[in-house]
Amino acid sequence: AEIAPGAVHVPDWLDVERQRELVVACREWARSPAGLRSARLPSGGVMSVRTVCLGWHWYPYRYSRTVDDGDGSPVTPFPDWLGDLGRRALADAYGRAAEDYRPDVALVNFYDADARMGMHQDRDERSREPVVSLSLGDSCVFRFGNAENRNKPWTDVELCSGDLFVFGGPSRLAYHGVPKTFPGTGPEIGMAAGRLNITLRVSGMD
Ligand code: MD5
Ligand code: FE
Structure with a gap:
């Protein structure tokens, strides 16, 4: 379903076997030297979501090749198979070829029962190529807003395990x-x- 121009929700895109494989991969990434951590905000707060970065390390509000807000570990590589998955996702969501889509960063967010993500824009990337989002585990309310500010109007969408959003x-x-x-x-x-x-x-x- 197209929620807004360019925002496409494909429920149940990943079958259960593929979801299981991704959970195994996420667990391995979380154990790597540059593994799961809560990012610290310049305001002094700590994000309730915990994140693993692949390819480039993200911290508010920039990217680096090493964990510059931590122990300096090199970032875990972005695997080729994840790029292939991203091209298939884009092709299925938009119904067009996507061979030229070359993602080089993955951010894996883990939400425990109390974790939330406040309204924000993703503008630390220098490219405006699409973002592919895959959800696993518990369902959530995903709040899709407007490009002007963090306030209404917005649309609440329930995202479930296996759902794709582009x-x-x-x-x-x-x-x-x-x-x-x-x-x-x-x-x-x-x-x-x-x-x-x-x-x-x-x-x-x-
Ligand atoms: C999440 N993650 O469910 C979301 C899904 C993040 C983040 O927001 O920054 O890690 S990604 C949602 C997304 C990405 C890029 C653009 C838009 C939504 N959007 O225009 O709504 O943990
Ligand atoms: Fe975001």
Whole structure:
């Protein structure tokens, strides 16, 4: 379903077996040297969501090749197979060829029962190529806003395990957030609890 121009929701895009494989991969990435951590905001706050970065390390509000807000570990590489998955996602969501889509960053967000993501824009990438989002585990309320400010109008969409969302074109810079998850709603895919979201992005850097 096209929620807004360039914002396409494809429910149930990943079958359960593929979801299980992604959970296994996320667990391995979380254990790598530049693994799961809560980003610290310049305001002094700490994000309730915990994140693993692949390809480039993100911290508010920039990208680096090493964990510059931590122990300086090199960032975990972005695997080729994840780029292939991103091209298939874009092709299915937009119904057009996507061989030229070359994501080089993945941010894997883990939400426990209390984690939230406030309304924000994703504008730390130098490219405005689409963002591919894959959800695993517990369902959530995803709040898709407008490109002007973090306030209404917005549309609330329930995202479930296996759902794909692509944000491109005029929706690439829309404000968005996750005000709520629904603990205990995830399928049996090897996650004890919580929600995972994998976003694939083009950094526009080299
Ligand atoms: C999440 N993650 O569910 C969301 C899904 C993040 C983040 O917001 O920054 O890690 S990605 C949603 C997204 C990305 C790019 C553009 C737009 C939404 N959008 O225009 O609405 O953890
Ligand atoms: Fe975001």
